[in-house]
Amino acid sequence: MDTTFSSEDLAFQKEVRDFIANNYPQSLRDSIAEKKRNNEELSREDLTTWHKILGKNKGWSVPGWPEQYGGAGFTPTQKYIFEQECARAECVIVAPFGPQMCAPVIYTFGNEEQKAKHLPGILSGEVFWCQGYSEPGSGSDLASLKTTAVKEGDHYIINGQKTWTTLAQHADWIFCLVRTNPDAAKPQEGISFILIDMKTPGIEVRPIYLMDGINEVNEVWFDNVKVPAENLIGQENMGWTYAKFLLAHERSGIAQVARSKKAIERIKQIAAAEMSYGEPLIQDPAFQRKIAEAELELTSLEYTELRTLAKDSAGKGPGPESSLLKIKGTDMQQKLTELAMEAVGYYANPHMGTSLSNEYVGPDYSTNLSGSYFNFRKASIYGGSNEIQRNIIAKMVLGL
Ligand SMILES: Cc1cc2nc3c(=O)[nH]c(=O)nc-3n(C[C@H](O)[C@H](O)[C@H](O)COP(=O)(O)OP(=O)(O)OC[C@H]3O[C@@H](n4cnc5c(N)ncnc54)[C@H](O)[C@@H]3O)c2cc1C
Incomplete structure (x- = not known):
């Protein structure tokens, strides 16, 4: 394994360093420092400003995406350098739920309409996402999840509860694992992956406060939430495959x-x-x-x-x-x-x-x-x- 950077890599490192120095807003740095000092939550603006700036610069908000979807098309080494430089300059972390978690599922398993509808907003940072996997009693044993999605005509009716949903209070959309076949031979075989607009009637977000007193996670409740069937990713009951694909992406970023x-x-x-x-x-x-x-x-x-x-x-x-x-x-x-x-x-x-x-x-x-x-x-x-x-x-x- 060669760990020395090539001259192109070093030029790229300088480009990233200069970009951060010239574009990371001092007002954002001050706002976050002040909130950390006072142990306060970051606002949606704090969480998305840098994402939006990066999104306007050659897809730098989504370093891992293929170029055909607007991504930066970084080589793995460039991705590594980019992360190093952002950390070195203490830039706020771009929330991963849209760019690193949901988007790879959409561009790998979604259809053309879903890609056209969702990827631009994730790239630009205009649309904020959260992850609806865990439920009470279904965290480690995720496949036992109980939130149901019942098909009625061209809609699914969703009922149940997600928990530990990070930053759901700011989210425009949630990607969810739901049970579409309660009678499947194995629990994994009855799960689907669906995208839900958080403004849909019947959704309620309730805060959970972590040990530091901050509302970073939430419960998300679904009471007869009507979701268009076109929001289903890939095939019905194949959600477990997409879910595992996403988790590998989530873990490497952690x-x-x-x-x-x-x-x-x-x-x-x-x-x-x-x-x-x-x-x-x-x-x-x-x-x-x-x-x-x-x-x-x-x-x-x-x-x-x-x-x-x-x-x-x-x-x-x-x-x-x-x-x-x-x-x-x-x-x-x-x-x-x-x-x-x-x-x-x-x-x-x-x-x-x-x-x-x-x-x-x-x-x-x-x-x-x-x-x-x-x-x-x-x-x-x-x-x-x-x-x-x-x-x-x-x-x-x-x-x-
Ligand atoms: C801050 C925070 C943010 C989160 N954000 C999100 C989010 O945005 N979206 C989302 O869907 N989820 C989120 N989660 C949920 C997270 O994925 C779960 O908490 C996690 O998977 C553990 O599940 P659980 O809490 O149900 O604990 P349990 O599964 O009940 O586990 C309890 C304990 O038992 C241990 N345990 C369980 N099963 C085994 C086993 N088979 N072998 C050995 N040990 C075992 C666990 O390691 C743990 O120590 C978040 C959690 C936290 C704390």
């Missing part, structure tokens, strides 16, 4: 190695500013060892990602190694939020950091480190829990 590298950099800056027994914490051998361990683990993860890239370059899509990336990537994200908390000690706790006037008295870099710590407990659960990923590796990689 590792976020480039963002973890940035987090280590930040921890080092914090540790250089924090004092421990009269010395900067960064000089404490015990803390140094923890940083070194994290860096080593992250470097090996990065090489696994590069190996997956090399396979991608050979034209093969994400396989079971996306489960490996998911486990280790989210493990790292959690570890780094712990290390950041450890570096600032009690100032990481917002209640310790506030004075009687409720004004934060800790150093600026420690505001909301506990918020991230609590928030990232989710990482080993979403996208299929890490225990389930281990089961996949046992079966698909180790052949157990």
Whole structure:
């Protein structure tokens, strides 16, 4: 595996770096920093502004899409460089539900009308999507899902409940797994994949608050929701095949190695500013060892990602190694939020950091480190829990 960048790759890296420097709005940076400081939710505008800017630049909002659908047509190496540069500049993450999850299903299994109707809005960032897979009691055991879709003429009538639906409060559309055949021999064989306009009567979004107090996920309820049959993707009862295809795409994007590298950099800056027994914490051998361990683990993860890239370059899509990336990537994200908390000690706790006037008295870099710590407990659960990923590796990689 050759890990050196060619001169074309280096020119591309400069192009991305310059584009971000010239186009990432300072107002967006300020808005997000302020909300993080105050532990507030990002608005739809915060979440979509950068997506819209990238969408206007040669399809950079959808780096992985084929060019025929308006995608950037990046090589896997360019995709990697692009992600590295966005993380390095701390650009807000483009929500993956439309671009990385639903769109590949639409352009792989959808018909021409569906592609024409949905892909442009996903690319431009005008249309925001959410993912309706999980239900109460049907998370790891997803195939047991109970939300029904009953065909009546040229419509399906949908009833049931989705849960943990990330950012559904902002979504224009939801892609859902629904049960179209309750009598199928296997539960997997009775599931279909359908696109639903969130403005359809009978849909209700109810907030769920995570441990950091933020409404990032929701319940989505369907009460006799009438959905045109033309919104069904591919064939009825073949949804499980499309669902699995989507999950492999979802998992490979979750590792976020480039963002973890940035987090280590930040921890080092914090540790250089924090004092421990009269010395900067960064000089404490015990803390140094923890940083070194994290860096080593992250470097090996990065090489696994590069190996997956090399396979991608050979034209093969994400396989079971996306489960490996998911486990280790989210493990790292959690570890780094712990290390950041450890570096600032009690100032990481917002209640310790506030004075009687409720004004934060800790150093600026420690505001909301506990918020991230609590928030990232989710990482080993979403996208299929890490225990389930281990089961996949046992079966698909180790052949157990
Ligand atoms: C923050 C967040 C955002 C999410 N966003 C979305 C979203 O946008 N859309 C969506 O559809 N879903 C979303 N999810 C749901 C997520 O995919 C599920 O939470 C996940 O699949 C686990 O399912 P569950 O919560 O039902 O837990 P369960 O399946 O009940 O699992 C409970 C525990 O048992 C373990 N377990 C279960 N079965 C096994 C087994 N066979 N072997 C070993 N261990 C097992 C699990 O690992 C877990 O630790 C989100 C979840 C979170 C936390």
